[in-house]
Amino acid sequence: MKKELDLVLAPEIAYDSALLETELLRQAGFSKSNETAYIHKIKRSIDARGREVKVKVRADVYTQAPDLSTILPTYHYPSVKPDAPTVVIVGAGPAGFFAALRCLELGLKPVVLERGKDVRSRRRDLAAINKEHVVNPDSNYCFGEGGAGTYSDGKLYTRSKKRGDVQRVLQILVQHGATTDILFDAHPHIGTNKLPVLISQIRESILQAGGEIHFDTRVTDFVLDRQHMKGVVTASGKTFEGEAVILATGHSARDIYELLNDKKILIEAKPFAMGVRVEHQQSLIDRIQYHCADGNRGDYLPAASYALVQQVAYKGHERGVFSFCMCPGGFIVPAATAPGEVVVNGMSPSRRDSRFANSGIVVAVNLEDMDLKQHGPLAGLRLQQAMEQKACAVAGGTQVAPAQRLQDFVKGKVSSSLLETSYQPGLASVDMQEVLPPMIGQRLRGGFQEFGYKMRGYLTNEAQIVGVESRTSSPVRIPRDKETLQHPQIKNLFPCAEGAGYAGGIVSAAMDGERCAEQVALLIKR
Template structure:
């Protein structure tokens, strides 16, 4: 017998497994000690709008019946060792899922990744954190799994039009993620668990006969008239295939420059730039959960999402939180020496005492008149100049410029800074020396407004740390809306975040799958 329930539970009832089962049995009118019973949650979300936190749960109860698996899609990967080949540039979520989908469709993927495998990559992350040494091919952005490997691992996306979200989630579960990601309304995996999962995705590709070439950087394109035939690598190899999926991520500036040099059509694209803002997690919990001391043993670390429209010199622009990391850490995300970039990540337990979020301002191309001379690379050059300025003001290493929030609004250099999760350390500066007026003035307006929306958020017990500049690609590589193919170069499939489409793990993975499907349908089958 199977029964389904829609429940409003207390945090203890929702998050304590034994209490949850007793609660479901009680709702069903059954004794708590009934044998051969199994209760599970199929959907869960937190409602903290009222003074009392409620957890909305959809649940199933099985009596004398096997519950079965929550997985509907178990991928079947063919042996593709001798099959037609496609080339995939980049082993982030888009590239890996494009490769897996190609294998399902009977095609051999050749994945090229400039960075190292996930284990070797850790040494380069330690070097940037402890010594300020940036390896331009292996860092928080480049390497197996891309930027998503060392992130919060958020799996929430509103982009249902790109593909089947559930399918992506189930493939992740099949490779080691917990079934919790199928249940939570805002699921995440955590930076401590993602490396193992990414390695298992790699194993599936290799076991089926696909190839992954690490520490292999694309240095040129093999173009014949209006078609791409493959790529040339830093090792002098020509890697050819039936088509090329370009899934390089938003930080591969050398690829954007290569495309421009080879006169492949690209376009400047609006993006967003700002800072990371760091509060104590306890403060955010007290605001969000309306608690006096702490959130207690059952509720997860709370998150927030903020947006504010601002006006400066007659122009409206949005200021918004981005990639909020509860119980997380701020990390150095530069991809080349001489620049400073910060990003956020969280472990699976989200148990750091800090909460951080990107706080960024929309940047339109009309905001950058002095960069128009760079054409399609205008926004990229603006982004790079801000990162260089942050690096210089921080001391020409990976120490980040920072300022307390209220001090920033009041144009006062902070006499002291707070404890931080950012391992390389902070330098107190006037952040307006880093950020142009059209960004800093809008942020100052928004911080005050956010303090009205979240009482206690606007405080000098929070600090801004700069710069958060890699929110999305500053360049778009155009593609046909239906075929996904580049409009001028046949067999070239710009993909996911680096091409200006999709953002985040799930949407990038879905875009990778669809690019593989489109390429294979057009040129292989």
């Protein structure tokens, strides 16, 4: 027998595992000592609309343990056979790794090529960016094992419900070391401090089953036979060939876009977004969102987040201004992938216990906003580069980032001083209008004013903006057939996930990687 429960609980119960279990058993009519009962927690979400914050919990309580394989299945990766078809996967981010795992399930041998380093070795290059302002173009916050998601928060929320099995992706992450909380929290999150261990476990699953992973292996050319993709060539001159190539390089692999364009392989400019990071004290966001006068959310509620959006006009044309990748209790990090540019991103540790909250606040950039005549499909990329290089130059030519207090920015006033920040390389006080194109800067000003009305206390000089947040998504789309997922011009080439313009985060990228692997398997069987 199963009893379905939908409860509204106080945070101190909902976020205490023992108390939550006791309450669920009580509500289902069982005593705490009932050892045969089994609890399956389905969803937990915060409702902060009223003056008193509540937590909604949905769970099933069984009188006896159900078939656990249907609730938390175990995924097996059989060893590949000696004659198994080879699939070359370019990129070891969530798309590449999940494509590799799915290949193993389907009897294919994945060969994963990653330009960056493994997660452990990668840390030294991250330290060099933060402390020495040295950017390694192949190993940084964007490139390396696990991709950009490894060191940029680990949020697992996605709206891409129709693109694949979200629960399957989360279950695989749990199997490799993630907490089961990600299976029922409405906005699941692993944390940058825990993701590296999890990523290394996925690597071991791939290797133990006979897959290959090659680090420090940057793709520089394609092996083409007329209109068929046969493999790739790396910077060392080595060639890797296979039955198909899954291109899962992420949204910052600009050299891949340049290569495709030089080879006259069809790519397209696509809409994206650019702006800044805004940083507040977390206690202020807690006070606004949880209605606690002193900003003390207590011992049970997680650090509060927010989501904001507003249409703002510039020269008669409205564009969306919106929050992106909000990181409660987090840090701002340098996400440049080449010397001479400054890019910022956000991340949070698993406990989200930093004193700071930060979020990208970005403006939609449409095709009509780009110079397509001069730059063609690379117009958005050139726009990104120009803003990133300007940010670097204005702030002094290192990884020090340009910044301005929030109200000063809205009023057009250079800040006489800046606030303490989580951004390790440091900040320089500048007029951000020198960095931001008018179509971005003017709309950001209007957006922040509206956000101040929506969240009283948000628009304050006790917050500051840090620039620039430019890598929200790929400015280029690599087209593919809707059914086969192959490039329409180059057979056996499978553009995949964020770098190709078909995903927007860890989970959606992982699902797209699986879909590409499945289509490769169908191609090989034909």
